[in-house]
Amino acid sequence: MSRSARSAFLLAGLLASAGVAHFAAPKQFDAIVPRALPGSPRAWTAASGAVELALAAGLALPATRRVSARATALFFAGVFPANVKMAYDWRNRPTAAKTVAYARLPLQIPLILWARHAGRDES
Template sequence: MARVPRIPSSPLLLAGLMAAAGAAHFAAPGPFDALVPRALPGSPRTWTRASGVAELALAAGLAVPRTRRLSARATALFFVGVFPANVKMAYDWRARPAPARALAYGRLPLQVPLYLWARAAGRPTTG
């Protein structure tokens, strides 16, 4: 019988990913600004900064065992919450060259394993 791949549960690895993504929102905000749906009120830069702060806060929470469970749940919800930005990117990039379209379309299903990873990161470790 084929073995189903296990979703990674390393909370520190996920914390590193979230910290890198959060820092990127401040280091190079332009591409993130373009992902902000126009229906949201205010400046896209405000949303970019807010999501960067959220990612950094989630990273910190995932790194601390005492706050890990709650932060993992919040991270999973964050991945659900930013999905519309990924949909907007896929729509906006539909006329770009094939490699760029593949990147934009590939981000959509990637949210599922990220969500599952966040959920798994909040579970108590055994062993």
């Protein structure tokens, strides 16, 4: 198995875990949905979880890996506003919580790069 295939499977596992978490414990995700989005936070939480599960499936299948990897990179960029909202909302929490919230912001860059790597051609 190539490095990009292993990378795709690991990223698929991360996305699948996050997708399941959106349905198993939705309140924590509802809280970071930007208020400017139309509809209910729960609808956005469910939609985000479903997208993560679909992206995970797409990354796991070689036939759809390349397009799914690109879509995953775009998804990671698209959820960045939720991370900004979380960091802002948690600005007055204890230091450990603030650190988690602030660390999520630059984490999007390696996640985007990881998704791009996972979609590389294996030949």
